[in-house]
Amino acid sequence: MAVEALNFQVAPSNKGRQSKRSLWLLPPILLLAALVVYPLVLVATESFTGGLATWREVVGSTEFRNALIRTIQISVTSTIGCLIVGTFLAAVISFVPFPGARIVSGVVDAMLSLPSFLVALSFTFLYGTAGVLGSLAGGFLTTPWAVVLAEITFYTPFVMRPLLGAMARIPRVQLDVAASLGGGPWRVLSKIVLPEVKPALVAGGSLTLLLTLNEFGIVLFLGARDTTTLPMLVHTKGIVMFDYPGACVIAVVQILLSITLYAVLRSALGGRRARLD
């Protein structure tokens, strides 16, 4: 195999171990190729069945452009909301001594395991026309803000989890000293805590950004008229209108968007870590 061909100098025992190790890698790689890469390739080829015309048509449409902008708007707003709410909650749980802190942090972990449409469903009970706050909220569910609020509710724990870990690692004595120097809670949070948990903040925030970018369940369940996002558009085109090539074009854009964002964040994070060490 490749390893044997390249490493003709290594000792026999070593060579044996290496080829054995590469054998172990084979099944997962094949599995990955069969289950992930192959379908993606299918999607990509499907998007080109009509040649570049389909691409030009779809990407040129206002429908697509509006969905792209909506997706980014909702995702960015939700992420900012999650960061603010998550930081606040994590700081309270970490630094304000109250009896139920451990239970609350357990609840946060439990929230991570819930499906996202559950939040949307509960929202329809709360704010829907027949819901508890329906008359008060007055059509709230039909605005993009409903989606943003639902996404903040659901994704805040994803920001809190790494933050809680990072905050637990800040020595208490540092905060004590900061307080004794006259630093009030707000100053200690902004000048000491936040800079020290920045990597966790970036990690949680970028994860949330990726997840909200691709969020489908919440948008589908809340089904607001103005909130057609890219995943929704894929669904409408592919499942409702049977326009497979069109759906695939949008899907490819969606994938590229996610991968690009992921790559950018990875390099930004990696750079930061390298500088810290």
Add this chain to the structure above:
Amino acid sequence: MTVQLEDVTVHFGRTCALEGLNLTVAAGETVALLGPSGSGKSTALKAVAGFVRPSRGRIRIAGVDVTDVPPAKRGIGVVVQQYALFPHLRVADNVAFGLRAARRPKAEVTRRVAEMLDMVGMSTYARRFPRELSGGQQQRVAIARALAIRPPVLLLDDPLAALDAQLRADMLDELQKLRREVPDVAIVYVTHDQAEALALADRIAVMRAARLVDIAPSADLYAAPPSAFTASFLGGANLLPVEVSADEVRVAGHPLAGVRAKEGNNLLCIRPHAVRLGSGGLPARLLAAQWRGASSRLTCAIDGLPDVRVHIDVPAGGPLPEVGAQVSMVLPPEACSLVPAGTR
């Protein structure tokens, strides 16, 4: 400003970390809290700083009860055991933290930071991050940071514990110098090292198992320790069992002329450097000799007291008896005192 602790008691869950501490530190005075690990020294300091809430007792600063005042409002300078510099702030910004929290004008902050860094000799390191400093340098920055806000009270928690011997001696010098630069500040200096306490403190408070054992001016405490624990902890005194009859004090059956007898169950206390080897003393056997540069430490056992180790420091240079040899140990009466045996 004076710091007063009245019956201050601190519990952590079921452990009692500090039990009924009464202590007054006057303006301009340095009091050392000296004691072994876990004796509650840091806890006492944290109570004064406001980091822990006493379960009983009151703390007053300049006569004002601050027991329920948060740390930010106490205006106390604190240097903790681990320094706790803010890792993402440069040295200058660490020092400026308190001034900025007090919203001092920019020009004043810059001037004061420069002044403080100059005082601790760290001016050239202003742009560094804490992780780029050695332990001793971090120590200096922590002190500068605490003093920048001109606190009337300075609390130092074992500031030299993490440093090596040479650096420790240098820093001790610097701390003495620093003391003279802030003449009105009340300083509480926590340490487990008796040499630091003797070098820096006006008074020494000896702590043990969450309690204050003795407190007195350093010289008095050293010369006439009130308890066996203080005698051995401060200066590592030898403590020998004695028989007291009428007005005579005897060690292993040998009368000691010139030592006044005292009521009660007492131990004879004598410092290692005061014991001499010479003729006409107590017969003893030399068990070990350790050369320590300027002096040698001998460990002996007096005949008739095989379980008691007596340490003797003799100046280096002179001839030493062979290990295992029979020696004669002289206990000069002026260096001997009797301390209550109590719990050792």
